[in-house]
Amino acid sequence: MSDICLRLHGLFNSLPHKRFPFDEEAIPRNGIYILFEKGEHAHGAYRIVRVGAHTGADQLHSRLRQHFVNENKDRSIFRKNIGRAILQKAGDPFLEQWEWDLTTRKARNTYLPLLDIEKQRSIERVVSEYIQRNISFVVFHVDAKEERLQLEQKIISTLSWCEECRPSHNWLGLHSPKQRIQESGLWLVNGLYKEPLSKKELEILERIVATG
Secondary structure, rough: OOHHHHHHHHHOOOOOOOOOOOOOOHHHEEEEEEEEEEEEEEEEEEEEEEEEEOOOOOOOOHHHHHOOOOOOHHHHHHHHHHHHHHHHHHHOOOOHHHHOOEEEEEEEEHHHHOOOHHHHHHHHHHHHHHHHEEEEEEEOOOOOOOHHHHHHHHHHHHOOOOHOOOOOOOHHHHHHHHHHHHHHHHOOOOOOOOOOOOOHHHHHHHHHHHOO
């Protein structure tokens, strides 16, 4: 497993790294994104800390904006997890309110009267600042939804099984209230420890990245 993970890190570290603010015209409309975080290394390269894709057609740009720009943690589980770790690290009781999902009208009717809106806005700004300063990414084109989601799943599983991809002692995710984030070293809870990439699938992925 570590050999395949080593090749994955070499593959993705070889692509042009993008940072905020990024040029959307240089990003495919459909594909997979690979996130790196300042201070995190594995296999002699920048350590992958998250893998993501999208379900809707032509939505990769929108997905990246939801993570990097749009200050709404209920539209980006990545933002929500960053905020969780920041609040947990600070011992901030606002973590309880940060967990509230205000997506539905019923939830808004229940929680908005109780929500410290100014505090939430301030945490959203802190999350944006953290992501924009510390996260870089690479992308590669995968047009078909089924292929995109299958590759995303197998890359995540490969990373989670690798015992050499360990976070640094200073990694923010170690303060996460989500045990799976602490254990895996990834800003992910779902998709971990499932079927990893085979060597044949890795070779297919390498060809996809090379042509994308």
